[in-house]
Amino acid sequence: MSCNRHKIHFLRELIPSFECVPGCHDCCGPVTTSAEEMARLPRKTPAEQEVALEHLNCVHLGPDGCTVYEERPMICRLFGTTPRMACPRGRGPEQPIDPAAEHLVHSYIASTRQVLV
Ligand code: SF4
Ligand code: SF4
Numbered sequence: 001m002s003c004n005r006h007k008i009h010f011l012r013e014l015i016p017s018f019e020c021v022p023g024c025h026d027c028c029g030p031v032t033t034s035a036e037e038m039a040r041l042p043r044k045t046p047a048e049q050e051v052a053l054e055h056l057n058c059v060h061l062g063p064d065g066c067t068v069y070e071e072r073p074m075i076c077r078l079f080g081t082t083p084r085m086a087c088p089r090g091r092g093p094e095q096p097i098d099p100a101a102e103h104l105v106h107s108y109i110a111s112t113r114q115v116l117v
Contacts, residue, residue, distance in 0.1 A: 004036045008074075011108055014101035015077045016093035025065050026088055027080065028058045033073035034112035040071045041117065049116075058117060073117060078105055 030053060033041075044052075044059045052059040060068045066076070080087035081097040097105075 004034075007108065008034075008036060011074060011101075011105050012077060014097065014104065015074075016081050016095060016097055018080060018091055018093040020065075020080075020087075020091055021089045023065060024089060025061055028061045028066065028076075029056055031058055031073055031075050031117050032114035033075070033117050034109070035115060036112070037071070037073050038115050038117065041068050053116075060117065074105055074109055078102070 041060065049059050052061070058066075060066060060072075066072055078097070079085045080092045082102050083096060084102075086092070
């Protein structure tokens with residue numbers, strides 16, 4: 001396992017999960033991610049990306065929500081787990097993410113070259 005791969009796995013495990021409102025995708029939109037995470041996502045054509053961007057959508061948002069849920073970027077995982085990125089529908093884990101863990105996730109994002117998903 002490469003260093004980055006290990007780190008991504010480690011950080012993902014630190015982010016608590018919770019149940020979203022079924023079918024909701026209110027917090028989805030154009031997001032960025034690291035090249036390592038991007039490599040795990042299916043490739044989209046420039047035309048598909050352009051259409052998504054025109055509508056301020058994420059290119060991986062389908063009619064039933066996120067189509068890449070298991071591999072969604074770190075920022076998507078963090079959303080709703082911290083008061084600093086609160087879910088507008090009031091959902092979230094029983095316990096928000098530990099502030100130290102949140103800091104680690106943000107540090108990872110800040111330290112990697114981010115590309116538009
Ligand atoms: S975190 Fe909240 S706004 Fe985002 S998809 Fe889940 S329920 Fe909807
Ligand atoms: S990757 Fe999935 S969760 Fe993240 S913005 Fe796109 S559709 Fe939403």
